[in-house]
Amino acid sequence: MRFVSTLTCPACGFATAETVPDDACQFFYDCKGCGTRLKPRPGDCCVFCSYGSVPCPPVQADGKCGGGQ
Template sequence: MEIITLSTITCPECGFRKKEEMPINACQHFYTCDSCLYYMKPKNGDCCVFCSFGTVKCPPKQIEGCC
Protein backbone atom coordinates (compact mmCIF):
# COMPACT_ATOMS: atom_id res chain seq x y z
CA MET A 1 0.00 0.00 0.00
CA GLU A 2 1.26 3.46 -0.90
CA ILE A 3 1.19 5.99 1.94
CA ILE A 4 -0.02 9.46 0.99
CA THR A 5 1.97 12.16 2.76
CA LEU A 6 0.37 15.33 1.35
CA SER A 7 -2.89 16.64 2.74
CA THR A 8 -4.73 19.91 2.32
CA ILE A 9 -5.63 21.21 5.77
CA THR A 10 -8.57 23.61 6.08
CA CYS A 11 -8.90 26.04 8.96
CA PRO A 12 -12.30 25.65 10.65
CA GLU A 13 -12.16 29.30 11.74
CA CYS A 14 -11.46 31.17 8.48
CA GLY A 15 -11.55 28.49 5.76
CA PHE A 16 -7.92 29.03 4.66
CA ARG A 17 -6.50 25.96 2.93
CA LYS A 18 -2.89 24.88 2.69
CA LYS A 19 -1.21 21.75 1.34
CA GLU A 20 1.12 20.27 3.98
CA GLU A 21 3.50 17.34 4.23
CA MET A 22 2.45 15.01 7.05
CA PRO A 23 4.95 13.27 9.32
CA ILE A 24 5.26 9.59 8.38
CA ASN A 25 5.67 8.06 11.83
CA ALA A 26 3.71 10.38 14.13
CA CYS A 27 0.42 12.19 14.55
CA GLN A 28 0.47 15.98 14.54
CA HIS A 29 -1.58 17.15 17.50
CA PHE A 30 -1.48 20.91 16.88
CA TYR A 31 -1.41 23.24 13.88
CA THR A 32 -1.59 27.03 13.56
CA CYS A 33 -3.41 28.54 10.58
CA ASP A 34 -1.12 30.75 8.49
CA SER A 35 -3.98 33.14 7.73
CA CYS A 36 -5.81 33.82 11.02
CA LEU A 37 -3.40 32.14 13.49
CA TYR A 38 -6.18 29.88 14.81
CA TYR A 39 -4.63 27.12 16.93
CA MET A 40 -6.13 23.81 15.77
CA LYS A 41 -6.41 20.71 17.92
CA PRO A 42 -7.90 17.36 16.86
CA LYS A 43 -11.64 16.87 17.21
CA ASN A 44 -12.78 14.41 19.87
CA GLY A 45 -12.04 10.88 18.69
CA ASP A 46 -9.41 11.91 16.11
CA CYS A 47 -5.70 11.33 16.64
CA CYS A 48 -4.41 14.45 14.89
CA VAL A 49 -5.26 17.67 13.04
CA PHE A 50 -4.93 15.98 9.64
CA CYS A 51 -7.57 13.40 10.57
CA SER A 52 -9.86 16.24 11.71
CA PHE A 53 -9.21 18.98 9.14
CA GLY A 54 -7.21 17.43 6.29
CA THR A 55 -8.22 15.89 2.98
CA VAL A 56 -6.19 12.76 3.79
CA LYS A 57 -5.90 10.84 7.07
CA CYS A 58 -2.44 10.80 8.69
CA PRO A 59 0.04 8.06 7.69
CA PRO A 60 -0.34 6.11 10.99
CA LYS A 61 -4.12 5.90 10.39
CA GLN A 62 -3.56 4.95 6.73
CA ILE A 63 -1.28 2.11 7.85
CA GLU A 64 -3.70 1.05 10.59
CA GLY A 65 -6.54 0.90 8.06
CA CYS A 66 -4.69 -1.51 5.76
CA CYS A 67 -4.12 -4.19 8.39
Protein backbone atom coordinates in the same frame (compact mmCIF):
# COMPACT_ATOMS: atom_id res chain seq x y z
CA MET B 1 0.66 6.04 1.19
CA ARG B 2 0.13 9.76 0.67
CA PHE B 3 2.23 12.26 2.60
CA VAL B 4 0.69 15.57 1.46
CA SER B 5 -2.67 16.65 2.84
CA THR B 6 -4.63 19.85 2.40
CA LEU B 7 -5.50 21.23 5.83
CA THR B 8 -8.59 23.44 5.91
CA CYS B 9 -9.14 25.74 8.87
CA PRO B 10 -12.67 25.46 10.30
CA ALA B 11 -12.46 29.04 11.61
CA CYS B 12 -11.61 30.91 8.40
CA GLY B 13 -11.66 28.33 5.58
CA PHE B 14 -8.00 28.89 4.65
CA ALA B 15 -6.58 25.77 3.00
CA THR B 16 -2.94 24.84 2.49
CA ALA B 17 -1.03 21.73 1.46
CA GLU B 18 1.17 20.37 4.24
CA THR B 19 3.46 17.37 4.60
CA VAL B 20 2.02 14.65 6.84
CA PRO B 21 4.63 13.34 9.31
CA ASP B 22 5.25 9.62 8.90
CA ASP B 23 6.69 9.04 12.36
CA ALA B 24 4.31 10.84 14.75
CA CYS B 25 0.84 12.35 15.06
CA GLN B 26 0.65 16.12 14.79
CA PHE B 27 -1.55 17.38 17.61
CA PHE B 28 -1.39 21.12 16.91
CA TYR B 29 -1.29 23.27 13.80
CA ASP B 30 -1.41 27.08 13.61
CA CYS B 31 -3.54 28.25 10.67
CA LYS B 32 -1.50 30.34 8.26
CA GLY B 33 -4.60 32.35 7.37
CA CYS B 34 -6.00 33.47 10.73
CA GLY B 35 -3.60 32.08 13.34
CA THR B 36 -6.14 29.79 15.03
CA ARG B 37 -4.46 26.86 16.76
CA LEU B 38 -6.10 23.69 15.47
CA LYS B 39 -6.35 20.63 17.72
CA PRO B 40 -7.76 17.20 16.79
CA ARG B 41 -11.50 16.74 17.18
CA PRO B 42 -12.60 14.28 19.88
CA GLY B 43 -11.91 10.75 18.65
CA ASP B 44 -9.26 11.81 16.12
CA CYS B 45 -5.55 11.30 16.72
CA CYS B 46 -4.18 14.32 14.86
CA VAL B 47 -5.04 17.50 12.95
CA PHE B 48 -4.69 15.68 9.60
CA CYS B 49 -7.43 13.21 10.58
CA SER B 50 -9.68 16.08 11.67
CA TYR B 51 -9.05 18.79 9.06
CA GLY B 52 -6.98 17.24 6.27
CA SER B 53 -7.85 15.83 2.89
CA VAL B 54 -5.60 12.86 3.71
CA PRO B 55 -5.41 11.28 7.20
CA CYS B 56 -2.18 10.30 8.96
CA PRO B 57 -0.22 7.25 7.69
CA PRO B 58 -1.44 4.78 10.39
CA VAL B 59 -5.07 5.58 9.53
CA GLN B 60 -4.30 5.33 5.80
CA ALA B 61 -2.67 1.93 6.36
CA ASP B 62 -5.19 0.17 8.59
CA GLY B 63 -7.84 2.59 9.76
CA LYS B 64 -6.28 2.93 13.23
CA CYS B 65 -3.99 5.53 14.68
CA GLY B 66 -0.68 4.42 16.06
CA GLY B 67 -0.53 7.45 18.35
CA GLY B 68 -2.06 5.88 21.43
CA GLN B 69 -5.63 5.26 20.37
